[in-house]
Each structure stands twice: as C-alpha cells, then as structure tokens.
Amino acid sequence: MIRMPVEKIIEKLKDASGVSEEEIRGRIRAKLDELAGLISEEGAAHIIANDLGIKLFDQTTGRLKITNILAGMRAVEMVGKVQTIYPVKEFTRKDGATGKVASLWVADDTASMRVTLWGDQTDNVSSVKEGDTVKVVGAYVKDNNGRAELHLNDKSELIVNPEGEEVGEVKTQAVKAAVTRTKIVDLSEGMSRVELLATIVQTFDVRFFEMCPDCKKRVRQRGEDSFVCDEHGTVKPYYSYVLNAFLDDGSDAIRAVFWANQVQSLLGKEDEAVQGMREDSEKLEELKQSVLGKIVKVGGAVKKNQMFDRLEFNVFEIDANPDPIKEMEAMGVSKQEVPSIMELEGESNE
Numbered sequence: 124m125i126r127m128p129v130e131k132i133i134e135k136l137k138d139a140s141g142v143s144e145e146e147i148r149g150r151i152r153a154k155l156d157e158l159a160g161l162i163s164e165e166g167a168a169h170i171i172a173n174d175l176g177i178k179l180f181d182q183t184t185g186r187l188k189i190t191n192i193l194a195g196m197r198a199v200e201m202v203g204k205v206q207t208i209y210p211v212k213e214f215t216r217k218d219g220a221t222g223k224v225a226s227l228w229v230a231d232d233t234a235s236m237r238v239t240l241w242g243d244q245t246d247n248v249s250s251v252k253e254g255d256t257v258k259v260v261g262a263y264v265k266d267n268n269g270r271a272e273l274h275l276n277d278k279s280e281l282i283v284n285p286e287g288e289e290v291g292e293v294k295t296q297a298v299k300a301a302v303t304r305t306k307i308v309d310l311s312e313g314m315s316r317v318e319l320l321a322t323i324v325q326t327f328d329v330r331f332f333e334m335c336p337d338c339k340k341r342v343r344q345r346g347e348d349s350f351v352c353d354e355h356g357t358v359k360p361y362y363s364y365v366l367n368a369f370l371d372d373g374s375d376a377i378r379a380v381f382w383a384n385q386v387q388s389l390l391g392k393e394d395e396a397v398q399g400m401r402e403d404s405e406k407l408e409e410l411k412q413s414v415l416g417k418i419v420k421v422g423g424a425v426k427k428n429q430m431f432d433r434l435e436f437n438v439f440e441i442d443a444n445p446d447p448i449k450e451m452e453a454m455g456v457s458k459q460e461v462p463s464i465m466e467l468e469g470e471s472n473e
C-alpha cells in the first residue's frame with residue numbers, strides 16, 4: 124500500500140479541488156469523529172479525497188522527484204546530490220549472521236530524503252563523497268515514522284556521478300516534514316501533525332464502548348444486553364476503547380487521547396489482551412501503572428475539548444520505544460555529541 128502523509132494529501136486536495144484548507148481539515152476531523160478510533164487521520168484524508176473525486180497520485184514507479192516518492196512504492200529511480208554520508212554499520216541479523224547497513228541523505232530540487240543501502244550495496248558508499256550526484260535505480264520505499272525512505276537491495280543500483288545527469292539547486296530541508304517535532308508549551312489549537320517526545324506522568328481509566336461490527340459506528344444501548352445500530356438494527360457489538368493520559372516533556376503537560384491501536388502499542392498488548400481486561404479492572408490497573416514514567420514518541424493533532432475548554436493531543440501514531448540516538452539526531456545534536464547507548468541507558472536507570 125502506498126502511503127501519502129496527511130499534510131501532503133491536504134496540499135493536493137486544496138490545489139486540485141479549490142476547497143479551502145480549513146474546510147478540508149474540518150472534513151477530515153468530522154470523518155475521524157464519525158469513525159472514532161477506527162481509522163487514522165491519513166485514512167480519513169483518503170476518504171475525503173475519494174469524496175472529492177481526486178486521485179492522489181498517478182505515478183508510483185520509475186523516475187520520480189523526491190517530493191513525489193511515497194512509502195510503499197517500488198522500482199523507483201531517483202537522482203540527487205549527496206548531503207550527508209552515514210558510514211557502514213554492522214549489526215547481527217535475526218539469523219545470527221552479520222548484516223551491513225549504510226545510508227546517504229540525498230536532495231534534489233524538490234526535497235531531500237534518506238537513502239538506505241543494505242548488504243553488499245554498502246560497498247558503494249566508500250566511493251561516495253558529499254556533493255556527489257547519485258542515481259538510484261530499482262529501489263523500494265519504506266515508511267519510517269511518517270517519512271519516506273529509499274531502500275536498495277541486491278537488485279537495486281547506485282550509480283555515482285552518472286553521465287548526463289545534472290542536479291541543479293537542491294532543497295536541503297525536508298519538504299514540510301510529515302511530522303514536526305514540537306514542545307508541548309508551543310502547541311496550539313488546530314496543529315494537525317506534530318510530534319512530541321514526552322513522559323507519561325498520569326494515566327486514566329481505559330474506556331470501552333460498543334461498536335457496530337458492520338459499519339463500525341457507535342451503537343446505542345437499549346436494554347441490558349441489547350444494542351442498536353441506526354443502520355443495522357439490533358447487533359452484537361464489539362468493543363473499541365480509548366485511554367487518556369498526561370504527557371509531560373519538561374516544557375508543559377497535556378492530556379493525550381490514545382485510541383485502540385495506540386493503546387495496544389502503548390501497552391504492548393494485542394487487541395484480544397486489551398479486550399480481556401474489560402472485566403478485569405485489577406489487571407488493567409497494573410498495566411496502567413506499568414506505563415507511568417515511560418518515554419514515548421507520539422504523532423498527532425491538537426484539538427480543543429469544548430466541554431472542558433482545554434487543549435488535548437489526539438494521538439495518531441506512537442513509538443513506545445523511541446531510539447535515544449535517533450532522537451538526539453532529530454533534535455539537531457551532531458553525531459559527535461551523541462553519547463553512547465550505554466551512557467543513555469545508565470542515565471535512564473537512575
């Protein structure tokens with residue numbers, strides 16, 4: 124499946140339909156509310172695109188500009204200029220063998236992205252210098268926390284300074300990054316795709332609610348064991364759930380809303396296991412305690428809770444075990460300043 128970040132979808136829809144950005148965001152929010160917890164913001168944006176009769180992308184393979192490269196694409200060709208080289212690192216694969224990985228940060232005139240090389244492809248990296256032009260052929264695209272990354276396997280090709288290829292002025296900053304890292308104190312109503320790195324300082328009860336298995340909408344209770352869907356009449360509902368928690372990043376704290384998928388990631392449990400806790404408040408309590416103090420990386424949107432007149436963070440994606448080194452890099456700390464994992468782990472154990 125090809126994934127287009129929400130911000131990009133909104134931009135496309137705005138350009139292609141003439142509908143205002145505000146209106147498009149409003150429709151996406153309405154769709155999310157309607158399908159509470161069942162689809163992502165991205166999913167909702169796709170539905171709106173469909174409603175408007177707009178095709179989000181037509182070329183999914185072959186030669187592409189970086190801005191048009193999306194996670195899920197295959198056989199992609201791209202030409203760009205090398206901005207940064209991340210040298211070869213060895214790691215132990217699941218089967219015990221030693222694997223190799225290296226990457227390049229590459230820019231063209233539209234955007235920049237990471238190009239990751241695996242296995243023998245990493246041998247090519249030794250001949251690459253910053254500022255070189257590289258041509259990538261036959262690569263595939265993976266999603267890494269909302270960003271598209273180009274990957275090369277044994278069948279792909281990396282050509283250094285290819286003849287007849289010229290890259291002019293490049294755009295070194297990632298185009299309107301899929302998610303923007305923000306401090307909680309800087310959050311404001313309507314921000315739709317921001318990322319926080321914060322600690323869970325308080326958790327509230329997991330709330331379960333009944334959903335229609337056919338249309339995935341909320342059902343109304345009529346009698347003790349009878350549930351009615353407006354469309355499907357009496358149904359045997361399934362349960363979706365939501366968990367509220369306070370996130371604190373040192374700048375401020377905010378109440379965050381985790382829907383079913385995110386609850387599973389946060390608790391490290393499958394849906395079935397969470398469902399099983401519906402009647403087992405003790406188990407649930409235990410689990411809620413276990414995530415206190417946990418550092419998480421969450422992507423989501425800031426919403427105003429009208430009833431309580433406060434801002435809330437609606438979580439759409441979560442990394443329950445963020446990699447400390449990557450986080451330092453994301454915060455703009457240079458490689459030399461990044462402490463070893465050992466040091467970081469020592470710190471977090473105190």
Ligand SMILES: [Zn+2]
Nearest residue numbers: 335338352355
């Ligand atoms: Zn229904």
